[in-house]
Amino acid sequence: FAGKAGWGKSTICASLAHAGGSPLADDCLVIVGRRGRFFAIPSYPGLRLWPDTVKALGRRVHDSELVSDHSEKRRITSRRSDIRRRSPVPLRAIYVLSPPRRRRVIRIARIEPREAVGRLLAHTHRLDLTDRSRLVAELDALSRLAARVPVFELAFPRDLAQLAALRAAVLRHAGGLP
Structure with missing residues (x-):
């Protein structure tokens, strides 16, 4: 997903993770081309979400940590996310x-x-x-x-x-x- 800050990229990714997907990154995804094919390189498996989004996904806000002292956003990691997964994924x-x-x-x-x-x-x-x-x-x-x-x-x-x-x-x- 590509879009400006606040347009819903992380919210959509979190919703897909809630349905069993694994987020590849949050805010920045590296794409590489190899022999005419393109791949996404997994990086950070967590997502930074506003508290109302965390609640909408059926998760408890207090079970997640604050991103920083200067933001109300919460950091969540998909329950199904494999943090060790680093293999490129076909785009x-x-x-x-x-x-x-x-x-x-x-x-x-x-x-x-x-x-x-x-x-x-x-x-x-x-x-x-x-x-x-x-x-x-x-x-x-x-x-x-x-x-x-x-x-x-x-x-x-x-x-x-x-x-x-x-x-x-x-x-x-x-x-x-x-």
Whole structure:
């Protein structure tokens, strides 16, 4: 999942973990290309969630630890998460979250590769914005990624009461991918 801070990436991942999935990372996922295929590199198995999200997932807020003294967010680790898992995982799709707007329905729509490059670029992390050769290499890598891995826009109501429906929609959609 790609999206700006506060758009629901960790909430969706936590919901999927609640249904038996294993989070690969929180906030930053390394993607590598090998022989025309792309893989996600697992890193941090925990998620940082707001207390209302923790409650919506049926977990007790006080059973989780504070992320920091400066935030109400809680750190949770999936009960099914294998912390030792470090093997790359084939990347089958990328879901780019739409900006939060008032919406009533969940919509998943394919983003064509050309547009996907720009969407993905908006969610990458760069340490040096002045390194032109690195920026060119990044655009090239994103172009190859978008040509090989389908990218979808995920639009959904920002309503914790609909989290189970969102999870079901994502699982149904991802389950239909090759």
